[in-house]
Amino acid sequence: MKLNDKSALSLMTVLVLSAVLFFCGGQAVGEEYDEDTYGPEAPIIFVKPVKAVDFSHKVHTMGAGLECDSCHDDLFEMEAGVAEQNDDFTMESLYAGKYCGACHDGDMAFASNKRCTACHIGVKGFERLNNEGGSADAGHGGGH
Numbered sequence: 001m002k003l004n005d006k007s008a009l010s011l012m013t014v015l016v017l018s019a020v021l022f023f024c025g026g027q028a029v030g031e032e033y034d035e036d037t038y039g040p041e042a043p044i045i046f047v048k049p050v051k052a053v054d055f056s057h058k059v060h061t062m063g064a065g066l067e068c069d070s071c072h073d074d075l076f077e078m079e080a081g082v083a084e085q086n087d088d089f090t091m092e093s094l095y096a097g098k099y100c101g102a103c104h105d106g107d108m109a110f111a112s113n114k115r116c117t118a119c120h121i122g123v124k125g126f127e128r129l130n131n132e133g134g135s136a137d138a139g140h141g142g143g144h
């Protein structure tokens with residue numbers, strides 16, 4: 001079978017178009033953060049009982065590959081500010097394996113009695129985030 005010029009041309013067009021679409025699609029996956037897949041992009045900042053602890057969904061879902069149900073709703077509600085209402089939202093509870101401590105036990109993730117400043121961004125870090133309007137980018141790097 002021999003293609004005439006016109007259908008050869010449209011075949012080329014289709015091939016080029018699909019290559020372009022494929023390429024762009026791949027790029028989008030690499031560059032765009034999808035909140036449905038990975039949870040809210042903006043960091044969640046706890047201010048009680050101490051200012052301030054930084055939690056990033058991105059680090060845990062996109063980064064560490066955790067599913068939503070590893071935390072929701074057994075360890076945390078899907079609503080910012082709920083855990084902070086609890087009197088037992090303390091280091092003692094973390095050390096006992098509650099909240100963040102369910103994983104941050106030195107086994108599944110770094111221990112809660114190590115690297116304090118990975119989680120605690122401190123008062124200065126909190127003010128910096130606030131000045132930048134709590135924008136999504138501001139939190140990353142804050143804990144390092």
Ligand code: HEC
Binds near residue numbers: 076
């Ligand atoms: C490693 C633990 C962890 C994982 C995994 C996780 N979350 Fe969360 N999520 C939290 C914590 C902590 C909070 C804040 C809860 C609180 O303040 O009491 C939260 C809060 C939320 C909120 C409320 C945000 C707001 O501003 O009120 C949504 C929505 C949410 N998560 C969606 C998701 C989705 C969707 C996934 C899976 C793609 C997911 N989470 C995976 C820990 C996690």
Ligand code: HEC
Binds near residue numbers: 053109118
């Ligand atoms: C379901 C398990 C799980 C829970 C719950 C969890 N984490 Fe993590 N976290 C991980 C894993 C896995 C990693 C990546 C491995 C590591 O860094 O040890 C991680 C990494 C981190 C990091 C390191 C980020 C970096 O840049 O290296 C921070 C900070 C952190 N978690 C804070 C928290 C805080 C705060 C909470 C509670 C609000 C929490 N995590 C709850 C599993 C969890």
Ligand code: HEC
Binds near residue numbers: 094112115116120
């Ligand atoms: C895995 C994350 C994580 C690590 C690591 C961590 N903390 Fe915390 N810390 C929290 C969370 C979450 C809270 C409760 C929320 C808040 O107070 O903002 C908290 C609360 C506290 C509090 C107030 C409540 C209490 O228990 O008295 C102190 C003090 C504290 N942390 C000190 C430390 C010190 C010191 C270290 C290092 C030895 C440390 N934290 C390491 C997450 C962490």
